[in-house]
Amino acid sequence: MKVLSLFIKRKKGGKVEKIEEGQLKEGHGLVSNVNGGGSREISIATLRVRKYLEDKSLKGICSYRFYENITIGGLNVEELKLGQRIIIGDTILEITSIGKKCFPECNLFISNNLCPLTKDVLFTKIIRGGFIKIGDRVNLMEPTDFIWVR
Structure with missing residues (x-):
């Protein structure tokens, strides 16, 4: 597995930009990104979702x-679990949710054509920050590979 692309939106109402590298910061997310903090610091998508978002023929609200x-x-999202950790470069991310909820007013939802965002998207928090870039290898940690500390 590897990082294929990185995206950032620097201000509310601004355009989404493709970037070559970025810094992940604990408790925030991608540095300079408008969406940060909370349990959804970083969003991750599969290649299937990226292709869907770029396809102009079938569009829903999201x-x-x-x-x-x-x-x-x-990345095979079906094999992942909440709390599992993902290593990208020197960073460690923890999965906080899998899949994105549909909007009931979405034309895809109404027509029973659910988009891949309902399954192939992850939200994570940053356990260890650092820099990531396109091409970085991605590894999964099994829950037995780390100790839970509360």
Whole structure:
């Protein structure tokens, strides 16, 4: 698995930009990104979601609103669990939620054509910050690979 693309939106109402590298900061997310903090510091999408977002033929509400911070190639979301950790470069992210909730007013939801955002999107918090870049290898940690501290 590897990082295929990185995205940032620097201000509310601004455009989403593709970037080559970025800094992840604990308790915030991608440095300079407008969306940060909380349990959804970083959004991650599969290549399937990225292709869906770029396809102009089938669009729902989220097609215009959603962007991921990180696109990962080779990621199989069905094998992941809440609390599992992802290593990208020197950073460690923890999965806080899997899938994005549909809006009931979305034309795709109404027509029973659910988009891949309902399954192939992850939200994470940053356990250890650092820099990431396109091409970085991505590894998964099993829950037994780390100790839970409360």
